[in-house]
Amino acid sequence: MTIFKKTNAVLGAAILAGVCAAGAAFAEGYPDRPIELIVTFGPGGGADVMGRQMAKLVEAPLGVPIPVSNVAGASGNAGLTQLRTNAADGYTMGTLISLTVASWASGLGDNKPEDFRVIAVVQSSPSFLFVPSNGPHKTAQDLMAYAKEHPGEITVATSGYGTQDDVTLKLLEKAGIKMENVPFQAPAERYASPIGGHTQAIYEEPGDVAQFIQAGQLTPLVVFSSERHPEFPDVPTSKELGIDISGLDNFRSIAVAAGTADDIVAKLETAVTGAVASDEWKAFCQKTYSCITPVTGAAAQSMISDFRDLIAAQLGS
Known part of the structure; x- marks a missing residue:
């Protein structure tokens, strides 16, 4: 809840x-x-x-x-x-x-x-993990499997240390899915980082990156919620993937x-x-x-x- x-x-x-x-x-x-x-x-x-x-x-x-x-x-x-x-x-x-x-x-x-x-x-x-649409990872299962096999290789653009971005990555690491936190103080730089290939993913709310979703540049892979988002019904929840990160x-x-x-x-x-x-x-x-x-x-x-x-x-x- x-x-x-x-x-x-x-x-x-x-x-x-x-x-x-x-x-x-x-x-x-x-x-x-x-x-x-x-x-x-x-x-x-x-x-x-x-x-x-x-x-x-x-x-x-x-x-x-x-x-x-x-x-x-x-x-x-x-x-x-x-x-x-x-x-x-x-x-x-x-x-x-x-x-x-x-x-x-x-x-x-x-x-x-x-x-x-x-x-x-x-x-x-709720927040999501987004990846560049032209990148190699097409599903959350693919991304998380890769992160398990290559700890720390997946870099995630976040809003900073100590935020729930950082907390979520720490909880994923406890589940064996280690991804590297890359904080950005400037929001515009954070949003552009996965599209420009500087990071492999971004932790963000959909409203903040709506223009990139609508332009087909970013794809949502997982929502950190107990329920699917009504605007993104095909995106699985972390709970569905066996990692209950909600609230x-x-x-x-x-x-x-x-x-x-x-x-x-x-x-x-x-x-x-x-x-x-x-x-x-x-x-x-x-x-x-x-x-x-x-x-x-x-x-x-x-x-x-x-x-x-x-x-x-x-x-x-």
């Missing part, structure tokens, strides 16, 4: 709490100047595209500009450290995504769930620093959930295979902590 699905039982209560919070008196005059949105990965990646789309959609309801800045590094921790150490006054938001939460369980950085207040989790998608979906959220006042959080939550309900966002998330019902309040906070604990348990197993 994915962390997102686990939250369904408490989502109703969280929505009710959010509605109550939205009725509270907002901080007087907030906002009266631009609100910076820190994207914690480089330009062109999934977090960047989501952050910029969200910034555009919440400018009108908040009534101020939302400039976006990319602060990449340390699997997203560099940007989150800046978010955490800025004043908790609602004038800095950031992208907090599962790749970075996974890195905390892997011992990277000194950030932790209680350092942040999640405004809303707005996207989620590691890549979710993305908007967050602020812990200590931000409840009324400010309520106003930001109203703006973000309103953006997610818009036709423009619905078209965007459908294009990126990432549509979900937004998770807010206590359920969103639990999602972050539960995912960190899940990764820690996976690494300890």
Whole structure:
């Protein structure tokens, strides 16, 4: 069961709490100047595209500009450290995504769930292994058999050490399938690496590489989920292949620093959930295979902590 699905039982209560919070008196005059949105990965990646789309959609309801800045590094921790150490006054938001939460369980950085207040989790998608369509490996069974016979020879483009990309490769290695992690800080370079022959595969969500799938340059071989993806029904799950790596979906959220006042959080939550309900966002998330019902309040906070604990348990197993 994915962390997102686990939250369904408490989502109703969280929505009710959010509605109550939205009725509270907002901080007087907030906002009266631009609100910076820190994207914690480089330009062109999934977090960047989501952050910029969200910034555009919440400018009108908040009534101020939302400039976006990319602060990449340390699997997203560099940007989150800046978010955490800025004043908790609602004038800095950031992208907090599962790749970075996974890195905390892997011992990277000194950030932790209680350092942040999640405004809303707005996207989620399982990850796949993709290979270049003109490459030698046509099925997941072929790729994994080759990796077993040639440990470490298959190189996989990832978003960084400590992320669930890295965790998944470690879990595959425990099953005797050793592939080499090749991290890329720049998303565009990561996406291009298998197509250019610099790596043999890439661990990614389908929405982030949709243009390469549609162009016939990348082929999905396996989805790390307990269920097949409805948009890719012919792609087997890792569970079907005898390696149950599931629950590691890549979710993305908007967050602020812990200590931000409840009324400010309520106003930001109203703006973000309103953006997610818009036709423009619905078209965007459908294009990126990432549509979900937004998770807010206590359920969103639990999602972050539960995912960190899940990764820690996976690494300890």
